[in-house]
Amino acid sequence: MRVAIIGAGPAGFYAAEALLKRVDTVVHVDVFDRLATPYGLVRAGVAPDHQNIKAVTRIFAKTAERPNFRFLGNVRLGRDLTVEDLRRHYHQILYAVGNEADRRLGIPGEGIAGCTPASVFVGWYNGHPDYQDAQIDLSMTRVAIVGNGNVAVDAARILLHTPAELEQTDIASYALATLRESRVREVFLLGRRGPAQAAFTHVEIKELGELEATEPLIDPRELADCGNPETLGQTPSDKNLLILHAFAAQPPAGRGKKLHLRFLVSPTEVLADAAGRVSGLMLEKNRLETRQDGTIVARGTGEMELLKVGMVLPAVGFAAERIAGVPYDERTKVIANENGRVVDPASRAVIANEYVVGWARSGPQGLIGKHKGASALVVDLMTADGAGLETRSLPEPEAIVSLLRDRGVRVVSFDDWKQLDEVEVARGARRGAPRDKVVALDAMLEVLGQH
Numbered sequence: 001m002r003v004a005i006i007g008a009g010p011a012g013f014y015a016a017e018a019l020l021k022r023v024d025t026v027v028h029v030d031v032f033d034r035l036a037t038p039y040g041l042v043r044a045g046v047a048p049d050h051q052n053i054k055a056v057t058r059i060f061a062k063t064a065e066r067p068n069f070r071f072l073g074n075v076r077l078g079r080d081l082t083v084e085d086l087r088r089h090y091h092q093i094l095y096a097v098g099n100e101a102d103r104r105l106g107i108p109g110e111g112i113a114g115c116t117p118a119s120v121f122v123g124w125y126n127g128h129p130d131y132q133d134a135q136i137d138l139s140m141t142r143v144a145i146v147g148n149g150n151v152a153v154d155a156a157r158i159l160l161h162t163p164a165e166l167e168q169t170d171i172a173s174y175a176l177a178t179l180r181e182s183r184v185r186e187v188f189l190l191g192r193r194g195p196a197q198a199a200f201t202h203v204e205i206k207e208l209g210e211l212e213a214t215e216p217l218i219d220p221r222e223l224a225d226c227g228n229p230e231t232l233g234q235t236p237s238d239k240n241l242l243i244l245h246a247f248a249a250q251p252p253a254g255r256g257k258k259l260h261l262r263f264l265v266s267p268t269e270v271l272a273d274a275a276g277r278v279s280g281l282m283l284e285k286n287r288l289e290t291r292q293d294g295t296i297v298a299r300g301t302g303e304m305e306l307l308k309v310g311m312v313l314p315a316v317g318f319a320a321e322r323i324a325g326v327p328y329d330e331r332t333k334v335i336a337n338e339n340g341r342v343v344d345p346a347s348r349a350v351i352a353n354e355y356v357v358g359w360a361r362s363g364p365q366g367l368i369g370k371h372k373g374a375s376a377l378v379v380d381l382m383t384a385d386g387a388g389l390e391t392r393s394l395p396e397p398e399a400i401v402s403l404l405r406d407r408g409v410r411v412v413s414f415d416d417w418k419q420l421d422e423v424e425v426a427r428g429a430r431r432g433a434p435r436d437k438v439v440a441l442d443a444m445l446e447v448l449g450q451h
């Protein structure tokens with residue numbers, strides 16, 4: 001059985017492992033990625049100061065060493081390959097392309113210079129080749145981050161860390177240089193709902209109290225309806241509230257940088273100065289309303305406030321990119337599917353032998369570990385549906401590589417990646433960091449040429 005997996009992030013790697021462990025038939029897995037490097041958001045999303053999380057790549061590297069596994073990096077579905085190519089060369093196709101588009105705020109001024117979506121800022125500091133040239137200007141003193149999820153918290157930490165805290169991480173070296181010169185002193189983390197509804201998790205916000213040069217500030221009035229610290233329990237929300245209460249009770253520590261945690265505010269407009277750069281964010285005060293189904297939503301009160309900031313980072317979630325030939329669900333903004341089987345978005349009819357895992361299936365929620373079980377369940381469906389499929393004869397395994405070569409694609413193999421990895425680790429050691437990433441594709445190919 002020959003399976004193509006598109007996307008070498010956690011969902012793709014966990015699926016590859018489950019496929020290669022099948023005992024009913026021998027499976028050959030080709031994992032394609034549009035980047036020359038594997039591991040998806042583990043490399044390009046997880047914050048550089050969270051190296052322990054990145055250790056999961058050792059498990060993925062073991063999968064990559066299995067005999068029937070191939071990595072074909074620097075191959076983009078929709079540009080270098082079509083879905084038709086995949087159908088010709090494989091018995092089954094598994095999309096694991098993640099969520100690479102940003103959700104938008106949909107307010108006036110969102111396109112102004114200095115209003116930078118989280119994916120751009122995160123991709124920039126993590127050395128994602130798409131964002132290496134992003135114009136990140138940190139010459140202002142005040143920044144607003146919109147959203148109360150863990151991505152917003154990551155962005156706040158990176159902006160507020162001291163250079164010494166960042167130096168020993170694998171942050172991209174150009175980002176480190178810009179952050180060294182940063183004049184940012186105050187960051188506003190803006191939640192549209194209340195502290196009890198925040199999406200961030202307690203381990204992540206606890207870290208905001210441990211930054212060397214920053215104090216987290218929260219007006220105790222924001223916590224008026226958020227229980228008594230003495231009686232709060234162990235739910236995820238209560239754990240968050242306990243930490244927020246502790247921040248509110250802290251006497252001023254006189255640290256140079258401030259992180260303001262604000263709640264019940266929604267941005268309504270990004271404002272520009274005469275030079276066309278962000279000068280402020282108009283906020284509307286919200287109140288909470290409980291819907292009939294029990295969900296708690298924010299409703300604008302009409303009370304407005306101008307927050308003067310020089311940069312706005314919306315961190316309000318992601319969506320799957322549209323890929324030519326791959327069915328897309330316009331409502332949920334993921335690949336159209338029923339429990340992992342790809343379907344036609346209009347008729348909901350199953351498209352045989354095509355599947356989807358990870359964020360491309362479920363949207364941008366959940367941690368890396370969650371994909372292990374979720375991808376394995378989809379592999380169970382592939383196993384159930386695929387009995388006898390392997391009798392369909394296919395072109396030789398090398399044919400896909402020849403096809404790509406004929407199209408002028410320089411395919412990067414897992415052995416190539418291991419060489420790059422070694423070079424990055426050696427470069428990092430010079431600044432006491434776990435790695436110093438090679439970012440540009442040309443630079444990567446040059447390193448590989450030298451080997």
Ligand SMILES: Cc1cc2nc3c(=O)[nH]c(=O)nc-3n(C[C@H](O)[C@H](O)[C@H](O)COP(=O)(O)OP(=O)(O)OC[C@H]3O[C@@H](n4cnc5c(N)ncnc54)[C@H](O)[C@@H]3O)c2cc1C
Pocket residue numbers: 006007008009010011012032033034035038039040041042045046047050053075076077078096097098099100122151154323357358359360365366367368369371
């Ligand atoms: C900023 C950020 C920080 C995070 N931090 C943590 C954390 O600390 N801990 C944690 O547990 N979780 C974290 N997460 C969540 C975690 O990263 C995701 O759950 C997980 O990466 C999703 O896996 P995936 O395989 O679906 O997608 P991805 O990891 O995004 O992988 C998708 C892959 O598909 C490739 N691809 C896309 N389109 C194409 C195409 N057309 N052709 C070929 N290849 C393509 C991409 O290059 C990418 O490599 C974070 C997420 C973000 C956004």
Ligand SMILES: NC(=O)c1ccc[n+]([C@@H]2O[C@H](COP(=O)([O-])OP(=O)(O)OC[C@H]3O[C@@H](n4cnc5c(N)ncnc54)[C@H](OP(=O)(O)O)[C@@H]3O)[C@@H](O)[C@H]2O)c1
Pocket residue numbers: 104105146147148149150151152154191192193197198199200204266267315316317318364365366367
């Ligand atoms: N360290 C880590 O473990 C880590 C780091 C980063 C990411 N992750 C994970 O990756 C996933 C994605 O994280 P995320 O932060 O992108 O998403 P998220 O957890 O869904 O948070 C999105 C935030 O944006 C807010 N929001 C959405 N639309 C908005 C709008 N129009 N105006 C104002 N606010 C708006 C949401 O508020 P509402 O709640 O009101 O909708 C929510 O606070 C999560 O599962 C997260 O835990 C983990």
